[in-house]
Amino acid sequence: MKPFTYERAKTPAEAAAAVARQPGAKFLAGGTNLLDLMKLEIETPRHLVDVQDLKLDRIEPTSDGGLRIGALVTNTKLAADTRVRRDYGVLTRAIVAGASGQLRNKATTAGNLLQRTRCPYFYDPNMPCNKRKPGSGCAAIGGYSRQLAVIGSSDHCIATYPGDMAVAMRVLDATVETVKADGTTRAIPIADFHRLPGDTPHLDNNLEAGELITAVTLPRPIGGTHHYEKVRDRASYAFALVSVAAIIQKDGSGRVAFGGVAHKPWRVEAADDVMTQGAAAVTAKAFADARPTDDNAFKIPLATRALAATIAEGRSA
């Protein structure tokens, strides 16, 4: 690990300014992703601004009947919240399908949104990777790509966003609230938060340098049955090959987002519109522009089957 200096910020504005002011500075929340990457020298911050004292650890109702989740609320606390379990079950289900109990105790809402890809070549500093080292090439294209993206990828990067929680937030139309170094705030719809790789795969999301996530808000509950179906190589403590976050209404209509398939949680409005026609109709729309590799083409029929299972579960609920 490279040496770094460390400080604890007291307010969100102070934290944002501290990161913006110092070249190579980064926020530190739970540390479960950042430290992992620092040990491998994939991340080499020279200064860490620990955000644990910012008091962003509450879940509060919003004036329009939704919930505001502080950036530092842990995955364990968010999944266990009675309002989330009752009204946003897809979110609890997605969180408890991820990582392990130990990791969820430390993982924060903001840190989870910002976790980096699990592309094996990104993790191997001996291999070319445009995300880790812009311009160095992409070892995954033509390499081992079983876990990687089938849609929204580019000739520069075919990595996936690996997380579960954000897939549920995408189906819930959540909003990410931030504060910048100059004190201005903004609200970013989750659909616009993560980026597609294009020719800038080193950028995972649309945050600016030093921009701090303060909260994620959920709109008022929309009812329906809530599902998170995660398909992986072992039954627990593994990243998704494909996941399905869905909310299904009594009449069979609904919405769905897919995880493990793209550089961001994947949701296509035209696919939501055909939910009543069954899983195959939905994935035909959602994956219309897919560009899978030979290794990962299986993900598309797998997504259809996972969604079919989800729809069946919704019917029997």
Next chain:
Amino acid sequence: MMSEIEISRRGVLAGSAAAAAIAAAPHVEAQPAKALPPATMPVSLTINGKRRDLTLDTRTTLLDTLREHLQLTGTKKGCDHGQCGACTVIVNGERINSCLSLAVQHQGDEVTTIEGLGTPDKLHPMQAAFVRHDGYQCGYCTPGQICSAIAVLDEIKRGDPSHVQADLTQRPQLTSLEMRERMSGNICRCGAYSNIAEAMADVAGVDVKEMEA
């Protein structure tokens, strides 16, 4: 050796967004081209009921603090990347992977390690149950398994939901399925899983045979 190239490349690639944000901040400091010398900081934390005051390199993990600075070698290092659970300790009542946490993040925290749970003469009930049910072979994963097992029973008692729970609005039940799912962050290379599950069931006061049914 890599660092000079690495840092100057990063500086160049920081690009317009970073430059804009830096320009907006009040003080812009020139970026030194050399790697910084290791920084140290004072850290005070309570470990197994005893206050410890240390001065540590900021890079020191909680795991290395325990093992290398305090000679509390009961907590094990398996992977050092959050993938095995051997380093599990209980911090402020919650189990965490001590390998993925910096000591400086734990200023003022209360840490319980396997050494703090019981002694050879006076075992913690979970330690005694692991002995009774043969919940290990080589023993390397065992301190982490025991810390996790104790925390898991607390989490079920508290009503935290899990991946295997059918109805999220209900309280979780003390079943084998629940315990196994919640223990998935602790890998055992020797495959002592079924005996670990029996030890946990014993401490929880549930009938293993009935549970398997």
